[in-house]
Amino acid sequence: MIVDRDPLFERGRKNLSRIRRIIAVAAGKGGVGKSVVSASLALTLSERGRNVGLLDLDVHGPSIPDILHAKGELVATKEGLKPLFVHGIKVMSTGLLIEDNPLPTKGEDKRMLISFLVGLTNWGDLDYLVMDLPPGTGDETIWVLRALRGLKNAGVLVVTTPSVLALSVVKRLLNMLKDEKVRIIGLVENMAYFNCEGKEYRPFGSFSEELVREFGLKMMASLPIDPSLEQAIYEGRPPHESSEELKSAFYRLCEAIESSWGE
């Protein structure tokens, strides 16, 4: 159920309107690397001298704590919930609240968890807040988009793989973003190619070109499949630093995002 008015929700809207820029990272379905892209984007913005927060709202299976090896007790003060500080960025995740407990399965509980984090996290001063949205086009995603509705400082970055099977789900997401009147920054094509012995292979095809054409989207980045990424995450190193190729791809993505805001 979508309820448009509640005090926590309103507080969340106010919270978000105070942040200079919000990048909501969305995907038509799970498993396309949305969370790794969110974390790497936040870390790269921070390396570029920005004050950055990362808010993981994936209530289906929050993976930001796994990716950043972020653990610790959450502290609540009169000013709100204090985000963790990991690799130079402020981090808040639904996963930090529920930890090893079962995920909430009811819509109402998921919505509450999202409202709670959006409304009560005390970010302090932020240049950028990167939001890792729930995957897909369910109620939870709509709920977060409603919190962003009409905010001039917010835009959505859509992550997909180039696979033909991603097409219909991404189209559904793009139509939903239009309906909710949220600005779309552009498309990130993840797992686009694999560099093998100096040659580039595209094991999942090139079907995202259809999205660029049909929706007039900007292709913001085409990210490689990087075998060293898994090991970096396993060892708790920042994911985008796993290879020079990935690191520079994220630098270019940050530049493209910043210039899309006219900087």
Next chain:
Amino acid sequence: MIVDRDPLFERGRKNLSRIRRIIAVAAGKGGVGKSVVSASLALTLSERGRNVGLLDLDVHGPSIPDILHAKGELVATKEGLKPLFVHGIKVMSTGLLIEDNPLPTKGEDKRMLISFLVGLTNWGDLDYLVMDLPPGTGDETIWVLRALRGLKNAGVLVVTTPSVLALSVVKRLLNMLKDEKVRIIGLVENMAYFNCEGKEYRPFGSFSEELVREFGLKMMASLPIDPSLEQAIYEGRPPHESSEELKSAFYRLCEAIESSWGE
């Protein structure tokens, strides 16, 4: 909300108990290729002379109609809903019912859609029913597992990628399967390796070995990333026939599943 008794649900249980073997294909999260594995498995079983049905219960984003290019009007008779007949197998999907309409977002509606297809599809005589479950460990998945609970003819095949980030979600799924007391057939590692110039690369790591060790699971198959798969799906050819490598991998998987039932 999980309700254990309703007439449609009971009819579904009776429906399922009449089928010789049921293979429910599950995944901890989306994007691991669960639907492509389900479809290829069903088609391979059929090529081996079995009478096969494929039931797509993914209410988050049913992709079986996209994979098999299955389209057509559903016909309901006094005996129930008639599945489509595609590439030699009987096919039913939530996607056939809702087509281009928005997906149901409320839990209760998703549950109804599942009960409807499980309870009312008239499969006729079947050797195997392959069920493509919703991804993850949400209410919908639990709802389907309840329909399978205690059925001696049913088992769950868990699909994952070898990625480190799949570990925690698959563990959550495996614990849920134990709680629901459903037989686990084993694990399928999808997108395991990429054959490049005669050499095998594992771009997503080898982290599923931990699952085999920790849960005492059988590794039923290790499937390649096959660049020709995308084009086959795009053109409407059966996905497992995209390469000899994939085709023979699915033959071996079928053999392993059949022998797990003592055949």
